[in-house]
Amino acid sequence: MPSNAGTTRLVIVESPAKAKTISGYLGPGYVVEASFGHVRDLPRNAADVPAKYKGEPWARLGVDVDNGFHALYVVSPDRKQQISKLVKLAKEVDEIFLATDEDREGEAIAWHLVETLKPKVPVKRMVFHEITKPAIQAAVANPREIDRDLVDAQEARRILDRLYGYEVSPVLWKKVMPKLSAGRVQSVATRIVVERERQRMAFRTAEYWDILATLAVAKPGEGPRTFNATLVALNGDRIATGKDFEPTTGRVRPGAGVVHLDEGGARGLAARLADRPFTVTRVEEKPYRRRPYAPFITSTLQQEAARKMRFSSQQTMRTAQRLYENGYITYMRTDSVNLSETAIAAARRQIVELYGERSVPPEPRRYTGKVKNAQEAHEAIRPAGDNFRTPGEVAKELSAEEFKLYELIWRRTIASQMTDAVGSSVSVRIRAVSSAQEEADFGATGKTITDPGFLRAYVESSDDENAEAEDAERRLPTLVKDQPLTADELAAQGHHTQPPSRYTEASLVKALEELGIGRPSTYASIMQTIQDRGYVVKRGQAMIPSFLAFAVIGLMERHYPRLIDYDFTASMENELDEIAGGDHAAVDFLTSFYFGSTNGTGDQAIAHAGGLKKLVTENLSEIDARSVNSIPLFTDDEGREVVVRVGRYGPYLQRALPGAVSGSAPASAPASGEGEGEEGGSQGDRAPIPEGLAPDELTPEKVHELFLGGGGERKLGDDPSTGEPIVLKSGRFGPYVASGERKSSLLRSQSPDSLTLEQALQLLRLPRLIGVAPDGAEVVANNGRYGPYVKRGDEFRSLDSEDKMFTVTLDEALALLAAPKTRQRRAAAPPLREMGNDPLTEKPLVIKDGRFGPYVTDGEFNASLRRGQTPEELTLEQASEMLAEKRAKGPAPKKKAAKKAAPAKKTTAAKKTTAAKKATAAKKTTAKKAAPKKATSTPNE
Numbered sequence: 051m052p053s054n055a056g057t058t059r060l061v062i063v064e065s066p067a068k069a070k071t072i073s074g075y076l077g078p079g080y081v082v083e084a085s086f087g088h089v090r091d092l093p094r095n096a097a098d099v100p101a102k103y104k105g106e107p108w109a110r111l112g113v114d115v116d117n118g119f120h121a122l123y124v125v126s127p128d129r130k131q132q133i134s135k136l137v138k139l140a141k142e143v144d145e146i147f148l149a150t151d152e153d154r155e156g157e158a159i160a161w162h163l164v165e166t167l168k169p170k171v172p173v174k175r176m177v178f179h180e181i182t183k184p185a186i187q188a189a190v191a192n193p194r195e196i197d198r199d200l201v202d203a204q205e206a207r208r209i210l211d212r213l214y215g216y217e218v219s220p221v222l223w224k225k226v227m228p229k230l231s232a233g234r235v236q237s238v239a240t241r242i243v244v245e246r247e248r249q250r251m252a253f254r255t256a257e258y259w260d261i262l263a264t265l266a267v268a269k270p271g272e273g274p275r276t277f278n279a280t281l282v283a284l285n286g287d288r289i290a291t292g293k294d295f296e297p298t299t300g301r302v303r304p305g306a307g308v309v310h311l312d313e314g315g316a317r318g319l320a321a322r323l324a325d326r327p328f329t330v331t332r333v334e335e336k337p338y339r340r341r342p343y344a345p346f347i348t349s350t351l352q353q354e355a356a357r358k359m360r361f362s363s364q365q366t367m368r369t370a371q372r373l374y375e376n377g378y379i380t381y382m383r384t385d386s387v388n389l390s391e392t393a394i395a396a397a398r399r400q401i402v403e404l405y406g407e408r409s410v411p412p413e414p415r416r417y418t419g420k421v422k423n424a425q426e427a428h429e430a431i432r433p434a435g436d437n438f439r440t441p442g443e444v445a446k447e448l449s450a451e452e453f454k455l456y457e458l459i460w461r462r463t464i465a466s467q468m469t470d471a472v473g474s475s476v477s478v479r480i481r482a483v484s485s486a487q488e489e490a491d492f493g494a495t496g497k498t499i500t501d502p503g504f505l506r507a508y509v510e511s512s513d514d515e516n517a518e519a520e521d522a523e524r525r526l527p528t529l530v531k532d533q534p535l536t537a538d539e540l541a542a543q544g545h546h547t548q549p550p551s552r553y554t555e556a557s558l559v560k561a562l563e564e565l566g567i568g569r570p571s572t573y574a575s576i577m578q579t580i581q582d583r584g585y586v587v588k589r590g591q592a593m594i595p596s597f598l599a600f601a602v603i604g605l606m607e608r609h610y611p612r613l614i615d616y617d618f619t620a621s622m623e624n625e626l627d628e629i630a631g632g633d634h635a636a637v638d639f640l641t642s643f644y645f646g647s648t649n650g651t652g653d654q655a656i657a658h659a660g661g662l663k664k665l666v667t668e669n670l671s672e673i674d675a676r677s678v679n680s681i682p683l684f685t686d687d688e689g690r691e692v693v694v695r696v697g698r699y700g701p702y703l704q705r706a707l708p709g710a711v712s713g714s715a716p717a718s719a720p721a722s723g724e725g726e727g728e729e730g731g732s733q734g735d736r737a738p739i740p741e742g743l744a745p746d747e748l749t750p751e752k753v754h755e756l757f758l759g760g761g762g763e764r765k766l767g768d769d770p771s772t773g774e775p776i777v778l779k780s781g782r783f784g785p786y787v788a789s790g791e792r793k794s795s796l797l798r799s800q801s802p803d804s805l806t807l808e809q810a811l812q813l814l815r816l817p818r819l820i821g822v823a824p825d826g827a828e829v830v831a832n833n834g835r836y837g838p839y840v841k842r843g844d845e846f847r848s849l850d851s852e853d854k855m856f857t858v859t860l861d862e863a864l865a866l867l868a869a870p871k872t873r874q875r876r877a878a879a880p881p882l883r884e885m886g887n888d889p890l891t892e893k894p895l896v897i898k899d900g901r902f903g904p905y906v907t908d909g910e911f912n913a914s915l916r917r918g919q920t921p922e923e924l925t926l927e928q929a930s931e932m933l934a935e936k937r938a939k940g941p942a943p944k945k946k947a948a949k950k951a952a953p954a955k956k957t958t959a960a961k962k963t964t965a966a967k968k969a970t971a972a973k974k975t976t977a978k979k980a981a982p983k984k985a986t987s988t989p990n991e
Contacts, residue, residue, distance in 0.1 A: 060143040061176075062136065062163060064150055067375040068181065072149065075183040076190070081139060085150070086132055090123040090162045092212055098124050111216050113209050115663075119640045121209055125166060133166060140169045147193060152177040152428070153383055154630065155571055158204035161196050180380040180434040203630035206639060210234060210622065213644055217666045218606075218613065225675045226601050227698065231583055234619065235568050237606060239576050240585045241614045242561055243553055244595045244603045250746035251683075253549035254300035258290050259316035263492050264539040265328055265480065267527045276538060277526050279480055279492035284309045284319070286489070292547045300547070316542035322484035328492070328535040332479040338497060340471040340520060342504040344387040344417040345430035346462050348570035349563045351382070354462070356556035357511035359454055360591065360927035363555045363574040365934055369455045370431070377434055378444065378452075379459055383570040386428040387417040389466070392436045393429065397467040400438055404464075405506060411469050432463040450890040451934060465508035473499035476526055480535060496526035513557045549746070552592040566620035590928060594744045597681060597694050597701040605678040609669050613662075683748055692753055694739065703737040703748075703756060767807040769814070776810050778802055787813050797833060797852045812856055817841075821860035829863050831855040842867050882921045888930050895929050897921045911936045 061082045063069050073082040092112035093099045099109045103122060106114070114120040125133055140146060146169050150156035160175055174193035178185045211234050218232035261281040281289050290308040295301065302310050311319070346354070351370065355361040361369070370382035389397070394414045401410050417430075433439060433456070441457040448456060476496040483489055499505070505521040518524075553561065555577045562568045568576055580586045585599035606614045622643075628634040646661030681694040683703075690706045737756040739748070764778045769789050776789040785802040786795045787810040794813040796802065817832035820840065829842045831849070838849040840863040847866040849855060881896035882904055888895050893908040897915075904921050905914045906929040913932035915924060 057145065058143045059145045059147055060136075060139050061147045061149050064156070064159065065371075065375060067372070071181050071375060071377050072186055075181075075186040081143065083136060083139060084132075085136065085159065085163060086129060088126070088155075088159055088162065089129050089133060089166055090125050092121060092208065093124050100124065111212060113212060115213075115644055118637050119209055119644075121205065123162070123165075136163070137167055140167050140171070143171060145171055146173045147176045147190065148173065148196070149176045149178075149189070151383070152179060152381060153571060154200050154204040154207075157197055157200040158208075161198075161201045164196065179384075179429050181375065181377045182435050184436065185434075199632040200630050202636045203626050206629055206636035207626050209636075209640060210626075210643065213640075213662060214613070217662055218610065221666055221670060221673070222602055222605070224670070225605060225673050225678055226696065227598065230598075230602065231579075232602070232606070232613075233579065234613075234622065235562075235572060235576055236579045236583070236585075237603075237614050238567055238616065238619050239558060239562060240580050240595065240599050241603050241606070242558065243580070243586055243593050244599050246550060246553055247595050247600075247745050249297065250549040250552070251748075252298045253746075254296075254298060255549075256292075256295040256300040256302075256547045257312070257544060258292070258295070258547075259311040259313055259542055259544050260289050260291075261316055261320050261323070261490075261492075262541045262543050263328070263480075263537050264541075265492075265494075265535045266538050267529070267533070267535060274525060274527055277494055277496075279478070279494040281319075281490060282479075282493040283491040284311075284488060292545065295547050297547070297549070313542065313544060316544075319484065319488065319490065320540040320542045322486050322488065323482050323490060323537070323540055326482045326484060326537075328480050328482045328537055330478060330529050330531055330533040330535065331481045331491070332477075333529050333531055334477045336475050336477075338471075338473040338475045338499070340503075340505075342415065342466050342468055342470070343462065343508070343510050344419070345389055345432055345466045346459055347385050347387060347419070347430055348383050349385070349559050349573060351431055351459070352559050352573060353513075353556035354458060354511060355455060356554060356591065357513065358458065360925075360931055361455075362931055362935070363559060363577040365451075365931060366455065367574040369451050373448075373452055373456055373459075374434075378439075378448070378456055379434055380429050380432050382431050384428045384431060385419065385570050387419045387430045388428070389416075389432060389463075390429055393432055393463075394467060396433075396436055396438050397464055400440070401464060401468055401507075404440075405468070409468050409503065409506070411467075415467050417466070430463075431459055433460050438463070450892075454890075461508040465504040468504035468507060469501070471499060471503040471505045471521075472501045473497060473523075476529075478526065478529055482537070494526060496524045497522075498525060499523055513551070513554065513560075552594060554591040554593060555588075556591075558593060565616050566623055567616065569623070589742075589744070590925065597696050597739070597745060600681045600694075600745065601679050601696040604681070605673065608678070609673055610665060613665075681745075683753065684750060686750065686754075694745075694748070700741075701739045703739060703753060705735055705737075705753075705757065764802075766805065766810050769811065776807065776814070778805060778810070789814055795833075799852055816855065818855060820858060820863050823860075823864060829860060829867070831858055831863070840866055847871075883924075885924075885926050885929055888933065889926065890930050890934060895926065895933070897924065897929075906932060908933055 057079060059080050061069075061072065061076065061080055062085055063072060063082065064085055064087050066084045066086075069082045069084045073080070076082065093109075096104075096110065099112070099122070103109045108114045108116070109122070112122045114122070146167075148160035148163055150159040150163075156177075157175075164173055173196075175196050176189040176193045178189040214234045215232060218237075219230060222230040222232055263279045263281070264276055265279055266276045283289060287307065287309045290302060290306070290310040294303055294306045294308050294310075296303050302308065344350075348367075352361075352363045352366050355366040356363070367382065370379065373379045374382050398410050398414065438460060441453065441460055444456060445453055474497075476498075478494045478496075480492045480494070481489060482492070499521065502521060509519055509521045551557075558577065559573045562573065562576070580599075581588065584596055585602065586593045586595055588594070603614070612618050625634060625639050629636050629639065642661070644661050644663055646664060679696040681696070683692045683694060685691050686705070692703060692705050694701050695704050735757065737753075739756070743752075766776045766778055766787070768775055772790065774790045776787060778785065778787055785805075786793055787805070789810075792814045794816055796805065796813070800809060817830040820829045820831055823829050823842055827842050829840060831838065831840050831854070833839075833852065833855060836848070838852050838855045839846050840849060840858060841847075842863075845867050847863075847869070849858065849866075881898050883897040885895040885897065885906070887893065888908055891908060893910075895906055895908055897904055897906050900912075900914075903914060905912050906924065907913075911933050913929075913936050915921070
């Protein structure tokens with residue numbers, strides 16, 4: 051699209067990749083430059099606050115709460131150079147087009163650019179949902195003004211999150227652990243994960259049995275000769291299944307009215323049914339019809355990418371961002387399932403080409419979203435352009451990761467405009483009377499798909515890995531009422547009830563979406579934040595909360611329940627949407643939330659409590675730190691309460707001594723004032739919790755094992771030379787033995803479970819004096835950070851095994867020490883495991899043992915195994931994901947050599963300066979004791 055003669059226009063987008071693509075569509079007269087995302091934000095810490103504001107009481111917040119919540123924005127240090135470039139360009143052009151993303155964040159970036167650049171030329175806003183030549187040209191031809199309502203909504207969200215994070219996080223620092231963070235959405239997401247783990251911890255399994263019959267028809271017609279049927283009722287009463295048991299007791303629910311078969315009952319009944327006739331008592335056939343799935347929105351794309359390709363939310367969004375910026379898909383942050391008329395027409399044309407006219411319904415399909423406050427004016431995620439490119443047409447242009455995601459989006463879009471899948475479903479009941487005259491009813495279901503329709507293009511996956519695929523068929527023989535059958539086999543089969551599944555990133559995003567919490571642009575960052583903060587760790591796809599998360603959520607539930615209430619958090623999202631729509635004022639909303647004014651639109655429960663500010667300051671003294679950092683597990687057989695303590699060095703178990711009280715408080719108990727800290731409280735024995743052990747794995751049996759075998763103190767015997775007891779203990783850095791003042795860590799080859807008194811005595815004699823060298827220097831053997839060694843003075847030499855520390859002679863040690871130091875590389879150790887080829891890069895992946903533990907590598911990039919992952923359990927998909935994240939970050943930057951400090955010119959001046967500093971420090975210390983601390987680090991909001 052040519053520019054007006056002599057007119058130069060500056061088009062500003064967020065990323066260089068986007069700038070490059072758009073530049074190719076605009077031609078001469080246009081300069082396309084990137085802002086590199088947000089150009090201004092609230093101060094991250096005290097150092098970011100401009101000098102003229104440092105004395106203001108609100109400066110640490112970056113928000114003047116007493117003057118209309120005026121925000122203090124500062125240009126990010128890493129954006130200053132680019133801003134200077136944009137300012138220069140703005141002076142050289144006749145017009146500016148702000149082409150940032152079409153959501154609230156993009157609108158806010160456009161506004162910040164205007165506020166920062168202060169251009170003297172006309173500024174217009176251009177928006178588009180795909181980066182194609184027609185879309186870009188249409189956007190240039192139809193610009194609009196910046197939408198201040200959208201900007202206000204984004205600014206209100208940013209300020210809200212800052213107030214929440216900066217007021218609540220310091221409570222966690224004081225009562226739980228330094229450097230923790232709270233956030234309006236991240237805390238709720240953490241609560242969801244913690245509540246699921248609590249359900250798993252309270253879960254009690256139940257066993258139930260039924261009978262699987264392999265039945266055969268006498269004269270096979272259409273369909274198979276045999277089929278399976280399951281016992282469903284006995285003498286008219288339903289057979290108990292998993293849903294009939296209480297999850298916390300493992301008992302049948304009261305009033306369930308079911309028959310609970312145990313192993314003996316099931317085997318006995320199967321024996322009594324052997325050789326008995328079976329008869330079909332009922333056949334019900336119904337038509338089967340399944341409508342296509344709606345096109346992708348942000349959350350469903352993340353869910354399906356996780357299910358089908360094991361992508362993390364961050365990985366999905368990074369890949370989608372690249373596809374969008376290079377013109378392959380439409381904008382990937384959307385909660386609308388709408389397709390434009392041109393997109394529907396493109397999909398229908400392609401369906402005819404690929405699957406035939408019978409696969410296209412007479413009328414186009416249009417979808418209505420279920421997401422609260424969805425922005426229906428936007429489009430769903432789909433292939434870009436008016437004519438979709440098939441995966442085969444783009445395969446050579448995309449990376450393996452990009453191709454997989456593009457194909458997923460293409461298939462989902464095409465399928466959404468195809469015909470229904472149709473067929474028939476059959477339900478059959480069969481009865482047999484046992485030799486004891488018991489009426490046993492069996493049930494079987496079948497499904498036949500006569501026209502797969504959209505299933506030819508796309509089948510959605512399930513979070514339940516055992517769930518049957520929707521395109522799977524279960525064919526039964528043609529059966530009629532009163533038809534006789536024979537039993538080829540009757541097998542009693544046992545089952546156990548299962549605890550509720552842990553959340554995956556996909557299912558957690560789905561839960562947040564259903565609750566109306568968070569928005570498309572935030573899901574991926576929420577998933578990453580709760581992991582980065584140590585609240586959640588991933589084991590495979592499962593998200594496991596840490597005990598730190600238990601402590602944080604426990605504190606919030608007891609003292610700030612409204613701040614992590616699901617409905618309240620969703621209501622805040624609704625109010626932000628109303629601000630975006632111009633229906634409410636941001637200042638009224640923020641005033642109500644922070645100060646408690648009931649004149650605004652904020653939540654009345656918070657308002658009546660005096661607002662957030664009053665809530666976190668007045669309640670602080672009521673929070674008992676020891677109580678919130680204690681998570682009760684159970685009371686053991688000897689009446690001792692067992693709790694998990696969250697200490698400064700990590701969680702550990704504590705068990706009260708018989709007759710003592712542990713000092714922990716149940717979740718419902720009131721707080722009792724300031725806690726005594728980790729080391730205070732009652733006495734009792736302790737045991738560390740091994741890294742990677744999930745909370746629900748702390749069963750009474752496991753706890754007993756930790757106290758006796760691997761964690762608590764265990765006396766091994768007495769030292770024959772001193773008479774002092776030798777005790778096996780477990781400390782912060784692992785197991786060790788102690789006797790009197792002597793301590794020694796266990797060797798790598800030793801296990802706490804099998805350690806003997808003789809081995810402990812050897813350890814306590816380290817460092818071992820081997821003898822005296824001819825020059826009078828002592829020669830010793832010891833164990834160090836890098837393994838066993840011998841030493842004389844400052845000379846060290848490694849030993850090739852731990853056993854050598856106890857057997858090496860003086861002559862052998864001297865010979866080792868006399869040999870020159872060599873830097874010969876040791877022979878490469880064989881990999882711990884060969885995993886096969888990376889599905890993304892086709893490079894072979896292996897797991898190796900490194901200095902800091904096992905890691906996976908493709909020969910170019912390395913990724914350490916995460917907490918809870920073992921070389922044996924790591925899947926190929928997980929390894930591929932970890933390396934993909936490493937590749938996305940690029941090579942680590944090289945460290946710059948530290949500059950040498952210039953020598954002091956005058957000794958006298960230096961002394962004076964030192965004295966002055968000491969005096970100033972003394973004054974500051976006195977002032978700190980008298981004044982409350984100010985937050986200098988930035989909590990995650």
